[in-house]
Amino acid sequence: xxxxxxxxxxxxxxxxxxxxxxxxxxxxxxxxxxxxxxxxxxxxxxxxxxxxxxxxxxxxxxxxxxxxxxxxxxxxxxxxxxxxxxxxxxxxxxxxxxxxxxxxxxxxxxxxxxxxxxxxxxxxxxxxxxxxxxxxxxxxxxxxxxxxxxxxxxxxxxxxxxxxxxxxxxxxxxxxxxxxxxxxxxxxxxxxxxxxxxxxxxxxxxxxxxxxxxxxxxxxxxxxxxxxxxxxxxxxxxxxxxxxxxxxxxxxxxxxxxxxxxxxxxxxxxxxxxxxxxxxxxxxxxxxxxxxxxxxxxxxxxxxxxxxxxxxxxxxxxxxxxxxxxxxxxxxxxxxxxxxxxxxxxxxxxxxxxxxxxxxxxxxxxxxxxxxxxxxxxxxxxxxxxxxxxxxxxxxxxxxxxxxxxxxxxxxxx
Amino acid sequence: xxxxxxxxxxxxxxxxxxxxxxxxxxxxxxxxxxxxxxxxxxxxxxxxxxxxxxxxxxxxxxxxxxxxxxxxxxxxxxxxxxxxxxxxxxxxxxxxxxxxxxxxxxxxxxxxxxxxxxxxxxxxxxxxxxxxxxxxxxxxxxxxxxxxxxxxxxxxxxxxxxxxxxxxxxxxxxxxxxxxxxxxxxxxxxxxxxxxxxxxxxxxxxxxxxxxxxxx
Numbered sequence: 001x002x003x004x005x006x007x008x009x010x011x012x013x014x015x016x017x018x019x020x021x022x023x024x025x026x027x028x029x030x031x032x033x034x035x036x037x038x039x040x041x042x043x044x045x046x047x048x049x050x051x052x053x054x055x056x057x058x059x060x061x062x063x064x065x066x067x068x069x070x071x072x073x074x075x076x077x078x079x080x081x082x083x084x085x086x087x088x089x090x091x092x093x094x095x096x097x098x099x100x101x102x103x104x105x106x107x108x109x110x111x112x113x114x115x116x117x118x119x120x121x122x123x124x125x126x127x128x129x130x131x132x133x134x135x136x137x138x139x140x141x142x143x144x145x146x147x148x149x150x151x152x153x154x155x156x157x158x159x160x161x162x163x164x165x166x167x168x169x170x171x172x173x174x175x176x177x178x179x180x181x182x183x184x185x186x187x188x189x190x191x192x193x194x195x196x197x198x199x200x201x202x203x204x205x206x207x208x209x210x211x212x213x214x215x216x217x218x219x220x221x222x223x224x225x226x227x228x229x230x231x232x233x234x235x236x237x238x239x240x241x242x243x244x245x246x247x248x249x250x251x252x253x254x255x256x257x258x259x260x261x262x263x264x265x266x267x268x269x270x271x272x273x274x275x276x277x278x279x280x281x282x283x284x285x286x287x288x289x290x291x292x293x294x295x296x297x298x299x300x301x302x303x304x305x306x307x308x309x310x311x312x313x314x315x316x317x318x319x320x321x322x323x324x325x326x327x328x329x330x331x332x333x334x335x336x337x338x339x340x341x342x343x344x345x346x347x348x349x350x351x352x353x354x355x356x357x358x359x360x361x362x363x364x365x366x367x368x369x370x371x372x373x374x375x376x377x378x379x380x381x382x383x384x385x386x387x388x389x390x391x392x393x394x395x396x397x398x399x400x401x402x403x404x405x406x407x408x409x410x411x412x413x414x
Numbered sequence: 415x416x417x418x419x420x421x422x423x424x425x426x427x428x429x430x431x432x433x434x435x436x437x438x439x440x441x442x443x444x445x446x447x448x449x450x451x452x453x454x455x456x457x458x459x460x461x462x463x464x465x466x467x468x469x470x471x472x473x474x475x476x477x478x479x480x481x482x483x484x485x486x487x488x489x490x491x492x493x494x495x496x497x498x499x500x501x502x503x504x505x506x507x508x509x510x511x512x513x514x515x516x517x518x519x520x521x522x523x524x525x526x527x528x529x530x531x532x533x534x535x536x537x538x539x540x541x542x543x544x545x546x547x548x549x550x551x552x553x554x555x556x557x558x559x560x561x562x563x564x565x566x567x568x569x570x571x572x573x574x575x576x577x578x579x580x581x582x583x584x585x586x587x588x589x590x591x592x593x594x595x596x597x598x599x600x601x602x603x604x605x606x607x608x609x610x611x612x613x614x615x616x617x618x619x620x621x622x623x624x625x626x627x628x629x630x
Contacts, residue, residue, distance in 0.1 A: 063443045149439045158436055164608070168615050216453055218610055221617065228624030248464030249457060257624060277471050278464035282522075284529035296482060310533060317536040331606045333599050341544035342536075349602045353609030356622060364621045368612045375608040 048076040048083050050135035051109075051126045056143050061154075064118030064147030069111045071137060074128040077106050083130040089113075092123040092139060116145050156411050163378065168371025175367030183366055188327050188345035189358050195325045196233050199300035205240040206230075207299040209290060209315060211306020211330070212246040212283060215253055218353070219331050223306035224250075224257050225356035230303065231261035235270060243276045244293060246286040251278045287311040291318045304328040304343065305352060308335045316342035329355065382412060421620045428618035469493065558594075562587050 051071045059066030069089065077084035089102040089111050102111050116122060121142035127134050175181055199206045208230070210223040227243075234241050241258070245251045254276045262271040279289040291314065294302070302319040304312070304326065312328075312335040319326045320342050328339035329347025339346045347355060350372070357365030389405040392398055427449065434442035472486035472493075496517060503512035547553040564570040565587025574582040616622035 062438050063440050147439060149437060151436050151438050154436055161611075164611060165615065168612055172619075172621065214457065218613055222613055225622055225624045247457075248460035248462075248467075251464060251467060252460065256626070260624075274471065278467045280468075281461075281464075282526065284526040285522075288525075288529050292485075310530065313536045313540060314529070314533055317540055320540075331609070333602050333606075336602070337544075338540065341540040348605075350605035350609030353606075353613040356624060357616070360624075362621075365616060368616045368621060372608045372612045375611070376604070379604045379608075 046083060046130055046133040048128055048130045048133055048135045049074045051087065051128050051137045054124065054126055054137040054140055056122075056124055056140045058143070058146045059112060061148050061151040062145070064145045065114060065116050067113045067116060067122060067124075067143065067145050069113065069124055069126070071109055071126050073107060073109050074135065076130065077128065079107070082106060084128045085131065086129045088127045088129060088134075090125050090127065090136075092125070094121045094142060118145050118147050120144065154414055157414050160378065160412075164371065164375040167374035168368050171367035171370040172364050173367070174370075175363030175365075178363065181363065181366045181370050183354075183358060183369055186347070186351050186354065186358055188329065188347045188351065189355055191325075191327060191345045192230060192359065193233070195301040195303075195327055196230070196237060196239065198325055199239050200237045202300040204300035205242050205297055206234060206301045206303070207290075207294065207297075207319075207324070208241060208243045208303045209306070210243070210245060210250055210254065211304075211308050212286060212311065213307035214247045215249045217307050219307040220247075220250060222353050222356065223329075224253055226303075226305055226352075226359065227254060228257045228261050229356060229359040231258045232265045235262045235265035235267045238267070238270065241275050242293060242297065242299065244279045244286070244290050245276060246279060246281055246283075248278055251276050283309065283311060287314050290315060294318045294322050294324070298322045299324050302326045304330075304339065305347070305355075306330065308332060308339075313338035313342060319343070382408060417623065417626055420626050421623060425618050425620060428614065465493075558590055562590055565590075 051074050054069065054071040057068050057070075059068050073087075074082075074084050076082055084106050086106055087102075087104040087108050088100055089104065090098055091101045091113060092098050101113060104111065113122070113124070121144050123139050123142050125137050125139040127136040171181065196206065208227060210220055210227065211217070213220050215221065231241065243254055243258070245254060255273055258275055259268070259271050262268050279286050293299075294315075295318065299319075299322070302315075302324040304315060304319070305328065308315075308330050309332070312330070316326060316328060316339055326343035327345045327347070328343040329352035330336065330339065331349050331352055333349070336346065336348055354369050354372075357369050386405065386408055389401050389408065392401040393405065430442070430445055431449070434445040437443075469490065472489045474480075475483045475486040476490070496514070499512070499514040499517050500507045503509065503514045506512065507514045509515065541559075545552075545556045545559055547556050561583065564573075565583040565585075570583035570587070579585070613622065
């Protein structure tokens, strides 16, 4: 009795417990299902307008590999309050393969499809996305990218290049015919002789730094052409030249340049490969080495000509501290103030490129310099005309002045 | 021939580059990429020359006991250390957990940053010299620098806070930077652009050839 009582006592609660668990489970599942259904209802209830006016056109002046897509964003794509969370761009090829090619942010209204095949046709549609809902634009008609031979968008630049190039050719020809060409004095280049003479008197070396860029930079090329002229004088005066470089190709080219200059000066025996040494490609590793050379060898003259970056002031200040006369030059406007502050003479921008012609005094090279002036005249005339037109527009609100200014802007915009 | 062939190559490549700027059609549209690839290949080969030169000069210094030859030992030791670290890492030597990366991040980078940090002191010493009012131009520079510097920090507007908007120090700074400074910088940029064109034409036409070893 007591056993059966104990049995019945223990079985009932167990069954009750199982029933409660089962009920709880069923109710929970039901409730989850309901929630999920509610969610679905809320998702599908978001209705958004599709993007409209989708237009596909050929990308102008390319090799037949790009197409431009432009559309009007969905009216539900509003800043802050809009429902649209982004756009997806789909491409349909002529063999009916559809590919998603881009996912764009809300507000996007254009896209350039690239790396296309000019022999295929492409259709596109754009889908606006909003929390699971989406709305697609109509699919465009098939279009092929077109290949163009000439970039007519650069016609204005081509004309300007022709004028400046023509002027340079004209003055080179004038130089060849022996016409006297006036070139203004450049203080930094006038000082080259004195700087080399100073090193001779002091019996100290000359340090030549060609910047930290490679031979593909015109500044390095300009620096090496100056080196050619400077090295000839150095060979004449029999002074030591040190040229640590940051690029292997510059090392090879600089050696050739100095060797030729020593030969031209009739002193090939005085040339040594040790004059030019490679340090490292690393910017500040190079700076540390050059600073070390400056402090240890105390050069009388330092040339800093070429492409310089953050190292410009470190090098120029160290040169200043060791008491060297310094001639610097670069075509990087951001570094010019540092050179002006720390060096004795600075070749500003174009003067660096003019230096070789200036030092050589060769008529053809001087002719090329004179040709540049035509470009400056064009630039100055355009600036003055622009300023005058803008002033007239501000004062009189003249429409014809605005039209003229528009033409002027167009002429100098690519 | 030693001069003529490089001049010919320079001329052809220069002309092709000019043409490719205006003609988007194949093969001109590919030229830029091809020449860049070739340059990278030549550059990669040339680095061997540079490394050999570095080793040669350093070893000569050590052997001949030239001045400061001790530094050359450091150069050679670190040179070989990095090479060994690189090779020991295999193809993935630049991976996050390699010895090469560790050496680069914890020895080279701090040293490099130290060199860069010196710039702060040099800016101060160079500014001290540049901003001395020796003549009219230097005085003008000093004045402009004073207004720009003080207008860039909050105290500038604090001092001139009583003035109407548009006449405060930060506005003056903005005006100096937007007009006189930009005008001067653009003038320099125009000169540089024209200088580039002229130099490029001289090189392409072979008028400028001293970088190839002179005129002979």
